[in-house]
Structure formats: structure tokens, C-alpha cells
Amino acid sequence: MQRYVGGPESVLHRMKFAQPVVVLRPGDAPLTDVQPIRMLVYVDAARIITRVVCG
Numbered sequence: 001m002q003r004y005v006g007g008p009e010s011v012l013h014r015m016k017f018a019q020p021v022v023v024l025r026p027g028d029a030p031l032t033d034v035q036p037i038r039m040l041v042y043v044d045a046a047r048i049i050t051r052v053v054c055g
Helices: 009-014
Strands: 021-024 039-043 049-054
Touching: 009 021, 009 039, 009 049
Parallel strands: 021 039
Antiparallel strands: 039 049
């Protein structure tokens, strides 16, 4: 997934994931629970992917 960093958020809509995915945008409340199987995708105000992590 790291290859999508710098790309548009819209690429995520065409993909299927085996694990839960959460997209976090500016202003979203941070998640307080850690789930190792969950993928977190951070996007900026321009809807560009800036970071992808598990948790």
C-alpha cells in the first residue's frame, strides 16, 4: 500500500481489502483503540494519501 502514498484517495474506492480500512481526513477524531488487522489511511485536505499504517 505504500506505493499509493502521494496518490489520490479515489484509488481506494476501486480496491478490495481483506482487512478493515479506515480513511482519516483532516479534522477527523483520532481512533482510541488499536486493532492490528485494521489499515489506517491518512489523507490531506486535497484528498491525497499521505500515510498508510496498521493499527
